[in-house]
Amino acid sequence: MMARTAETLDRMLTEAAGLRLDPAERAAVVAAVSALGPALDRLAEQDLAGLEPVTAFRRDEA
Amino acid sequence: MPETDLPLLSLAEVARLLKRRTVSPVEVTRAVLDQIAAFDHRLNAFLTVRGDEALAAARRVERAIRAGRYRGPLHGVPVSVKDLVQTAGIRTTCGSRILAEWVPDADATLIRRFREAGAILIGKTHLHEFAYGPTNLNPHYGPSRNPWDPDRMTGGSSGGSGVAVATGCSYASIGTDSGGSVRIPAAFCGVVGLKPTYGRISRAGIFPLSWSQDHAGPLTRTVADAAITLQALAGFDPADPGSSRQPVPNFSRGLTAGVKGLRLGVPKEFFWDEVDPEVAGAVRKAVAVLVGLGGSVREVRWPMAAEARALSFLIMGAEAFSVHERWLKERPEDYGPDVRQRLAQGATILAADYLRAQRLRRRFIESLDAVLKTCDVLLTPTVPVTAPRLEETTLQWPKETESMTAALTRLTRPFNLTGTPALSVPCGFTAGGLPIGLQIAGRAFDEATVLRVGHTYEHAARFPVRRPQES
Secondary structure (H helix, E strand, C coil), rough: CCCHHHHHHHHHHHHHHHCCHHHHHHHHHHHHHHHHHHHHHHHHHCCCCCCCCCCCCCCCCC | CCHHHHHHCCHHHHHHHHHHHCCCHHHHHHHHHHHHHHHHHHCCEEEEEEHHHHHHHHHHHHHHHHHCCCCCCCCEEEEEEEEECCCCCCCCCCCCCCCCCCCEEEECCHHHHHHHHEEEEEEEEEHHHCCCCCCCCCCCCCCCCCCCCCECCCCCHHHHHHHHHHHCCCCEEEEEECCCCHHHHHHHCCEEEEECCCCECCCCCCCCCCCCCCCEEEEEEHHHHHHHHHHHCCCCCCCCCCCCCCCCCCCCCHHHHHCCCCCEEECCCCCCCCCCCHHHHHHHHHHHHHHCCCCEEEEEEEEHHHHHHHHHHHHHHHHHHHHHHHHHHHHHHCHHHHHHHHHHHHCCCCCHHHHHHHHHHHHHHHHHHHCCCCCEEEEECCCCCCCCCCCCCEEECCEEEEHHHHHCCCCCCHHHHCCCCCCEEEEECCCCCCCCCEEEEECCCCCCHHHHHHHHHHHHHHHCCCCCCCC
16 A cells, blocks of 8 residues: 555545544544555555465465 | 462473372462462453352362373363453453453353363453553553563553463463564563464454454463463364364474574564664573574574564554444444554555555565575564553654554564464563563474474573562
8 A cells, every 4th residue: 555645544534434533533543554654655666466365364375 | 389389380390290189279279369369459460360160160170180080281270361262151351341241152262172171261361452452551451560560561462361370370371462462471571472373273262353363372481381282272173264274293292302403593684673782682692592502593584574564554454443343433432542543543444455465465474484494493582672661652762763562563573474483482681670582483383393492492591480579
């Protein structure tokens, strides 16, 4: 996932997910996710070719 | 033997006494209940103590052993389980207000296996709310407190289990570990904690946090006790979709084989970045002890470990949000603020984000498998610091400030993504008297080697025996 703007994250919490959080808590959630931005951007840059998701995870089949 | 020593024996030692009938299950259970009475009011290790029921079970076990029906090393041994594990007829709070009155009508598979082995369930231990946090600061039930300094954290989320074992209030306790929740409290409380391979111990009947990263595992006072406990609980369970059909070896048999000829991998980076010097020093000394016993050390590189936090955020965040979505919308006020906010973060993760993370996780798993082709185990610190004070919310490093949650799980989390076994073994104390943990991580389904290295170290290190004191 590419890092998202604070405004987008805020809308995801309220409009998309419909969570009832007070403004201070919403800001704390947005700040916590935003802090991961550079790491998430690094993941977004990785080539996924040939990789199937680990879904029904079993270590003996992973 | 003085009665006061009984609860602090190892599980293996008390099992030998029970088998020989030198002590009775009732005596042992009483001794452990006395220990709980002495410690629990101060340290808050238990959410439920089952004194009368445990004594009744001990009397039944006593009759069975006298009649020659001895079942094995857990028969008559008092144990505890994290209160995330369902117990029929016994409330299972998950450390939450939401499930404060929940009384399941069925046992989790691991409880059934404990009962089949003849273990005596003495109580349900404290945890971070819904196991979603590594501090065990719980707004509903108060914090559990570190047995070495009650003003410090136990670590979590299986904090009560760490305290219970460190103080002789259980010979073994079962925790769960989705990002380090067995190993972190083991390190902070000065006990052994094993996260086995994903699928080795059934999670059926354990309230989920992150399905694809949840593991159950023992906390004990010795590595041999962890092997005994794992033996009783391991094995395929059709009720757990992640359960493995891999054969279960005898985990105790190879414990004394030593480390001669084993290749001990020490990661070059990541696991030593931003680590308290006292912790790093103790772990480096532990590596030297193992080298002195014939292990060969090799420096290895696992750069992808640095991506664990972001990967885990996407995977655990989405899975935990899925578990809690309805309650989070309908009764958000019933969660503590930290868990409510952590769960809400999951609402920002799209399906495509989750799948991207699960695709990259495959590469992550392969990257560790490649490292473990060049060595038999990895040796690292379990946690970058020793137990922080209860009020601390961040850690200050020379170059950055790190949130407590991120810091405490930083070195354990990679092995939840890979599903591979990892053990925390005490490897010394700071000058201030706080325990330090050595993490030993191995290949999938090779708990035997991890336990062997841990046992060898434990016996060679021979710390002066120290146990938390009543105040």
